[in-house]
Amino acid sequence: MSLFRGRRILAGAMTLVAAAAMTACGSKTTDEGGATGVTADVSGDTVKVGLLNSLSGTMAISEVTVRDSIMLAVEEINAAGGVLGKKIQPVGEDGASDWPTFAEKAEKLISEDRVAAVFGCWTSASRKAVKPVFEKNKALLFYPVQYEGLEQSPYIFYTGATTNQQIVPGLDYLKSQGAKSVYLVGSDYVFPRTANKIIKAYATANGMTVLGEDYAPLGSTEFGTIVNKVKSSGADAVFNTLNGDSNVAFFKEYKSAGLSAAAMPVVSVSIAEEEVKGIGTQYLEGQLTAWNYYQTTPGAANSKFVAAYKAKYGADKPTSDPMEAAYVGVHLWKAMVEKAGAFDVEKVRSASDGITFDAPEGLVTVDGKTQHIAKTARIGKIGADGLITEVWNSGKPVAPDPYLKTYPWASGLS
Amino acid sequence: MTVLFGQLFTGISIGAVLLLIALGLALTFGQMNVINMAHGEFIMAGAYTTYVLQQSITGAGLSLAVALPVAFVVAGTMGVLLEVLLIRRLYARPLDTLLVTWGVSLILQQLARDIFGSPNVQTRAPELLTGNVALPGGLTIANNRLFILALALAAVAALTLALRLTPLGRRIRAVVQNRDLAAVSGIATSRVDRTTFFLGSGLAGLAGVALTLLGPIGPTMGTNLIIDAFLVVVVGGIGQLKGSVIVAFALGVLQATGEYLTTLSVAKVIVFVAIVAFLQWRPQGLFTLRTRSLA
Numbered sequence: 001m002s003l004f005r006g007r008r009i010l011a012g013a014m015t016l017v018a019a020a021a022m023t024a025c026g027s028k029t030t031d032e033g034g035a036t037g038v039t040a041d042v043s044g045d046t047v048k049v050g051l052l053n054s055l056s057g058t059m060a061i062s063e064v065t066v067r068d069s070i071m072l073a074v075e076e077i078n079a080a081g082g083v084l085g086k087k088i089q090p091v092g093e094d095g096a097s098d099w100p101t102f103a104e105k106a107e108k109l110i111s112e113d114r115v116a117a118v119f120g121c122w123t124s125a126s127r128k129a130v131k132p133v134f135e136k137n138k139a140l141l142f143y144p145v146q147y148e149g150l151e152q153s154p155y156i157f158y159t160g161a162t163t164n165q166q167i168v169p170g171l172d173y174l175k176s177q178g179a180k181s182v183y184l185v186g187s188d189y190v191f192p193r194t195a196n197k198i199i200k201a202y203a204t205a206n207g208m209t210v211l212g213e214d215y216a217p218l219g220s221t222e223f224g225t226i227v228n229k230v231k232s233s234g235a236d237a238v239f240n241t242l243n244g245d246s247n248v249a250f251f252k253e254y255k256s257a258g259l260s261a262a263a264m265p266v267v268s269v270s271i272a273e274e275e276v277k278g279i280g281t282q283y284l285e286g287q288l289t290a291w292n293y294y295q296t297t298p299g300a301a302n303s304k305f306v307a308a309y310k311a312k313y314g315a316d317k318p319t320s321d322p323m324e325a326a327y328v329g330v331h332l333w334k335a336m337v338e339k340a341g342a343f344d345v346e347k348v349r350s351a352s353d354g355i356t357f358d359a360p361e362g363l364v365t366v367d368g369k370t371q372h373i374a375k376t377a378r379i380g381k382i383g384a385d386g387l388i389t390e391v392w393n394s395g396k397p398v399a400p401d402p403y404l405k406t407y408p409w410a411s412g413l414s
Numbered sequence: 415m416t417v418l419f420g421q422l423f424t425g426i427s428i429g430a431v432l433l434l435i436a437l438g439l440a441l442t443f444g445q446m447n448v449i450n451m452a453h454g455e456f457i458m459a460g461a462y463t464t465y466v467l468q469q470s471i472t473g474a475g476l477s478l479a480v481a482l483p484v485a486f487v488v489a490g491t492m493g494v495l496l497e498v499l500l501i502r503r504l505y506a507r508p509l510d511t512l513l514v515t516w517g518v519s520l521i522l523q524q525l526a527r528d529i530f531g532s533p534n535v536q537t538r539a540p541e542l543l544t545g546n547v548a549l550p551g552g553l554t555i556a557n558n559r560l561f562i563l564a565l566a567l568a569a570v571a572a573l574t575l576a577l578r579l580t581p582l583g584r585r586i587r588a589v590v591q592n593r594d595l596a597a598v599s600g601i602a603t604s605r606v607d608r609t610t611f612f613l614g615s616g617l618a619g620l621a622g623v624a625l626t627l628l629g630p631i632g633p634t635m636g637t638n639l640i641i642d643a644f645l646v647v648v649v650g651g652i653g654q655l656k657g658s659v660i661v662a663f664a665l666g667v668l669q670a671t672g673e674y675l676t677t678l679s680v681a682k683v684i685v686f687v688a689i690v691a692f693l694q695w696r697p698q699g700l701f702t703l704r705t706r707s708l709a
Contacts, residue, residue, distance in 0.1 A: 061533045217678060221628070221630065225674050245635075256558050258548075279534070
């Protein structure tokens with residue numbers, strides 16, 4: 001066997017690996033044309049809802065926890081008699097961390113299973129892939145994750161935070177703590193880049209300096225250079241929009257470079273309780289996060305949610321913000337249907353405005369115009385036990401403003 | 415100036431990581447010419463070994479010290495099993511080897527997911543290795559990076575000496591240079607192959623332990639490393655350790671410089687373009703093994 005033959009084969013193998021990696025980023029527009037609204041099948045004594053999450057692939061880590069909490073909500077509702085007297089029958093599909101697959105499965109849930117609503121999606125890319133499917137079929141999606149804003153589909157309810165409920169409060173908090181300069185570190189894709197555009201506009205208007213802005217490719221685990229740059233910049237704080245595994249490498253590097261929460265705090269928007277477990281409290285203690293919910297959020301609704309979740313899935317399983325938002329989504333849908341008195345999508349939508357729910361995160365209210373929900377912003381500090389405790393909150397629910405129209409400094413953004 | 419030295423050290427330490435993950439591959443791919451796509455999963459096995467040991471040994475320093483030899487043996491044993499059960503039957507069929515080992519890598523990833531769960535797990539690093547050495551002029555050098563550099567250099571030194579001085583090393587070199595001649599001279603080539611595979615895979619396990627100090631420990635950690643590891647060995651020249659050593663550090667420094675002057679994504683592009691250009695100029699890699707073998 002010649003050495004060069006081996007190399008040529010290796011080149012082929014590398015192409016194969018690269019191709020496999022690319023399919024995860026590919027996108028496909030689903031447009032079979034013609035269809036105008038599929039009515040949900042509610043003739044029996046059950047009503048079907050679709051659950052669309054990645055149970056395999058790189059996003060499975062996060063999305064499985066969301067699926068679990070959606071199931072918890074479904075069980076609770078069924079135990080209490082269902083929706084309009086009908087038991088919910090969940091139909092699960094695996095989006096497989098692949099955006100075209102999400103679009104395909106969404107189509108299947110709507111057209112074949114004729115579900116009344118779909119709960120799921122995590123990444124903005126998967127949401128963007130299914131959005132045309134829901135709009136074409138006039139079907140409903142409940143999307144549970146904080147995202148970059150600047151979107152408002154009539155067929156999506158956004159139960160996670162938009163930028164003015166997470167990133168802007170995070171900046172307000174830093175400003176109130178006297179931070180005059182920030183360094184921006186993020187993963188190289190749409191959410192961090194959009195978020196950083198907003199942060200830069202905020203900084204300009206609020207007398208803060210952005211000392212640097214660096215992006216790491218998704219999945220990157222080499223942060224020597226970025227941490228060197230952050231350190232030599234002497235910034236008062238770091239705003240971190242890294243996603244996934246990169247956070248682990250970033251925080252390990254951060255600590256070994258001698259940086260700490262006391263000297264230069266890091267505010268993260270993608271690190272919840274589950275991620276804290278994977279990174280290690282040794283590296284995270286004292287660092288800040290911006291969310292709307294923590295496992296430690298006080299209140300009877302949350303104690304009940306946490307206890308029910310742990311009883312069902314295990315005492316070592318933490319609850320986190322996206323899980324809570326997904327759980328809230330199911331309950332909000334129930335309330336909307338009951339107020340409308342029907343499962344019909346248009347009726348549910350027009351009934352949505354002003355619906356409230358005593359959620360684990362506190363009282364939330366649906367804003368019918370934007371189809372986002374008003375929620376309380378909370379800044380938390382990561383403790384030695386891996387739990388996040390609140391150090392600041394907005395006092396009252398913040399009205400959703402996905403296009404940041406009420407912020408003069410953001411006028412040039414969208 | 416401080417930043418310059420900081421970056422130089424960052425480059426060297428990126429090189430040390432590359433070297434550590436590529437060293438085992440330099441043996442199995444470089445010496446035996448087996449394309450083992452599951453090499454990354456042996457690295458993962460080493461990392462999870464550290465995690466498992468830390469569940470029973472509480473001292474972070476002690477468990478790390480124990481993890482080094484144990485991970486070497488665990489990953490090495492996995493390598494031998496793979497060699498005996500699959501690769502041996504496919505020595506003349508490189509394309510099949512590639513597909514089979516890729517399949518094995520997927521199986522191992524799923525196995526890790528089933529045993530340890532899909533979220534990342536954490537290990538505690540010894541306090542000593544989370545600190546840094548402060549040098550005059552405000553320059554700091556992270557202890558974990560120093561440790562990895564030392565480990566990589568020690569592994570290279572041990573491997574070089576073993577290949578040069580021990581009877582086993584002589585046999586390995588003989589098989590690499592001319593398998594048929596070695597066989598007729600009375601060397602049990604299949605046993606040598608097995609031992610080489612044990613060493614190569616064991617080194618991957620060692621790399622896994624070191625990587626727990628830097629990055630995530632999860633089922634997919636190996637996949638992220640395997641391409642870099644192959645690049646180092648291919649550019650370094652097949653059949654040569656010194657090529658891998660030089661190339662690992664050169665790529666590390668190039669990467670760090672590129673990162674500093676541009677962005678991380680662009681730096682990656684620069685490195686890949688440089689590699690493509692280099693291989694156009696020297697398709698055989700930096701060093702080549704001259705033999706009279708006909709193969």
